[in-house]
Amino acid sequence: MSEHIVSKKVYFAIFIALIILTGVTYWVALLDLGPFNAIVALTIAVFKAMLVVLYFMHVRYSSRLTWVFVGAGFFWLAIMVVLTLSDYSTRDWIK
């Protein structure tokens, strides 16, 4: 299980993609998409984060265990947010 060396080319490609996506986020933010502004911004952010995690952080070439850890981190965050908001979003239903 020796380590995988990612080539420089990949690093540069990812870098360029990240810069472009930053530009896109900025540009999209200037348009008025109603509630979609936030959704688009977050989608792009998630996408960027995934690029960093997979390539810069080598998760793409790592063991399944690493995948599980990364996944668990975000999954637990989702649990916290979703269940908490489930309270706030249904408080008025009873009346």
Added chain:
Amino acid sequence: METTEKILEPRADYINNTYGIKSWLLTKDHKRIALLYLGSITVFFFLGGAFAVLIRLELLTPPGDLMQAETYNRMFTMHGIMMVFFFLIPAIPAVLGNFLIPIMIGAKDLAFPRLNLLSWYIYMVGGLFTFIAIVAGGVDTGWTFYTPYSSNYSTSNVIWTGLGIFITGFSSILTGLNFIVTVHTMRAPGLTWFRLPLFVWSHYATSLIMILGTPVIAVTVLMLALERTMKVGIFDPALGGDPVLFQHLFWFYSHPAVYIMVLPAMGVISELVANMTRKNIFGYKFVAFASLAIAVFGFLVWGHHLFTSSQSVYAGMVFSFLSYAVAIPSAVKVFNWTATLYRGSISYQTPLLYAFGFIGLFTIGGMTGLFLAALGLDVHVHDTYFVVAHFHYIMVGGTIMGYLGGLHYWWPKISGRMYPEGWAKFGALVIFIGFNLTFFPQFLAGYLGMPRRYHAYPEEFQVLNVMSTAGASILGVGYLIPMIYLAWSMRYGPKATRNPWGAFGLEWMTASPPPTENFEETPTVTWEAYEFRPVEETVVVGATGGPGDEPDVSGRV
């Protein structure tokens, strides 16, 4: 226990290979760090116990006559904080877990010995902050720190205490992280996951909770401290904040934390039940996965502490449903332990008595958890003594029993000496009786409607409270008994053999006490967990010839 008197050449073990305070305070040996923890948590336990004694004395009579209300409020708050954050959370993992996990997996140490030592120092610093807070006047918010009382109204030392908890949290994170990495990467050759002792499984599950949950309490107390200093309104409705958000954040950690407190004890019980009956655990895989299931589902139920908090009724239903889901794996464990006894060879030594105590009291404590998770019923019993009784049944009746059972069982390994069995049985009995007398009446008081955190209470609850106080004094004495004889045995107890119980597991294949790197050579595991064998086939790792190597009563090595 019978031991041979013959004195052999003393062999270097982890206790006597170096001397001096410095060799302990700077040690990186997981076994010594475990002992550092043992010492410190014992201090915190007795401190917390002293507060409990004062609480019980105040509650002997209905009016608040012994102390001021302010004082009483500080008493139960600091009792809760000491017991939860500084005693019960580190109790089993940082002492028994630290000592045993590397040995049980055939490793020389934890993956990060320096982090391990650091975690003890962090713990002590956190303890120091909290101690300062106590000396400087204490805290009166309840261990739950509910806002806006804690953020805008209390005049006590919330920030210092919060800081103490914040810091201690990192010690718990580091311990969990260390365990996870160790179990993944340092298992001896041949030791597959399903050959691991269940103690290791339950600590693995515990560690997951520690790394996933603890950071949230850290950031929550951080927000509380900032809110208290800056008053920007995160939890203040007058400024647009929501005090209930604090409750969500707090319980997101603190509910899983109750499983941090019980899972390690469940691991201990699995070991005790298997080894004291020389039987393989019934349904090994179910018990192993039940630990993981508890760890995972444990994160989904925190809202059951908020049923009357004005939380949405529908969210309440979701949380109630999930609370029942998490009760199932606990039930599975209880049944499997019971089934393990079937056709075993049951030896009534103190550790097993504690294990029986655990199973019985945990069942009652857990079943009363089902009362609390039943929405309509919790409306009545929430914040009454029913809840107090519920959690003491699990935490004191369950976890402390498990902790004491484990401490007795591994005491020969830890100290190299046997404890006095007669006294130990007596102590266990006193604790059991004292415990039930203390906390059973609280169920009744709770259902009758006695609210918790009450400094003075209406007359009609007095009888039950007197019983409870009487029980607490028996219980207090009960805890002193093991304290005394265990300390005594460190010096005067008969020397322990390698395997005084005829138990099975890597920790019994090395000397008592073990050498610094645990085994003279890295063991290769060719057996399943709890694969008890007749004497002739007993496995011994490393050379024989030290004082820990004489055959034990059963003629086994």
Added chain:
Amino acid sequence: MPEQASTVSGEVDALYLFLVALTVFFSLLIAGTILYFAVKYRRRTPNEIPKPVAGAMKLELLWSVIPFLISMFIFGWGASLYYKLYRPPAETLDVYVVGKQWMWKFQHLDGQREINELHVPVGRKIKLTMTTEDVIHSFFVPAFRVKMDVVPGRYTTVWFEATKPGRYHLFCAEYCGTSHSGMIGWIVVMDPTEYQTWLSGGAGEGSLASTGQKVFQDLACNTCHRSDAQGRGPNLEGLFGKQVQLADGTTVTVNEDYIRESIRNPRAKIHAGFQPIMPVFPDNLVTEEQLLQLIAYIRSIGPQQPGATTGAGNANRGTTSVSPPDAGRANPLAPSQPRGDQRPPQQ
């Protein structure tokens, strides 16, 4: 078992007793099995090695599925009870509650005010609308098996129907500071006739709504909120329970929480077609109690007929027991009326 003094006490106790039985059953089952095995399979010789027993899938399934089914049963039972406890019924006699460190303040619609003591008639559904001036408290009456936290910045409600005259403990169940254990009182449940006498005792100040009307005038609310369409603010008559169109396009039902927000933080939701000019009234200008009086007043000038509201069918729940201001004291308890769907007479 504490005294059963409300319509739900018995139901809660039934669930409790069921669970007690279940606990006894399982505890005895487990303790019994352990003891039986412990005796039967005690160690006979020191070197004994028992034969390993393989696990049994069937058993594992059995003891996962049965507890699961049992617990789902408890869940269902508990949840339906909870729904009942926390969903206020249609016809209620309303009382407003303000908690503060460390006392309970009650205001009746008829104007009586009480501290740490609440008088209610037997056999009526009482709905409490509660808030607090400071920290979280919790309204707890063991004999009624009800409890609800009282949260600053918002109204929580709880309801009960007492079944037996008597004096019952009222506790504050959420830790709220030094005298948390002193924040206690009594619920006095009276026969309807006695209650009537009690009502006509004290008071004197006029009904809650009329007090509210005074506040409304004292604070000059009526300079903007007039009963014609000329005011700078919306006409509040007939508003309660209705849907209001907001400037951002959404709608909101006018209830206690909305009125509260409109007064404490008017700019949060702007009534469409009006300017956001309404001043803020923080708690040093309008106390929590006065706020409740204002609400009572606004309710009292609300639609008189429940059916007349434009809101959804249940939007006006709990609004019917209001008597119009200055109309003399309503008699919410004409004993001749049947309980249940009774409507208090509007004189």
Added chain:
Amino acid sequence: MADTHTAPHTAHTALAHHFDNMEQQREAGTLGMWAFLVTEIMFFGGLFLAYILYRSSYPAEFAAASKGLDALLGGINTVVLICSSLTMALAVYYAQVGNRKLLVIFLWLTVLLGMTFLGVKAVEYKDKFDHHHVPGANFVWEEEGHAPADQTHAAAEEVNTSKIQMFYWLYFAMTGVHALHMIIGIGVMLVLIYMSYKGRFSPEYHSPVELSGLYWHFVDIVWIFLFPLLYLIGAHE
């Protein structure tokens, strides 16, 4: 995994006594770092939760408040951090191939970019101080064309400002904790630079560089989320 124990080992000088071989040690390090990062996710998670909740409760106020931030500076900082992630990745690369000179150069570049980020952040913070946008007693928020008239209007101001202030509180808490992570990261980089000068790293042993890289990228990811959440909400209005 367990089988790594069986590998025969030629003890490397950097091998700690309790590990069997370098492979095992490296694996433990990587896993440990990932576990730590999971912890970090949850730590930031609490703040994110508070942010999400209040932003959805007070969208208008948050959008208005967000306009007080300089999206351009935020954007520049995003680019700076992405660059630093690249230099960090390359530093790891050169550590892996054993090019000490380039390793040191890229570590320095990373430090430099990190400092740039903090510099820009400092400018932003200073700006907030100057405009009294720091939550607390001195917080002031003026909206276009509005002057507090009388006492009740002043009170009106207070209530609405409180949500704006909440936004700024979250802004400072989140970016502050993030900046703290950057500072720690820079400290770690400096240690790495020292170690590589000393020639501690080789193609066989360079996990410190790799692990610090993971940490650094993580800090970058946090910012990738902070930027749109904090700076860009109100941009289109």
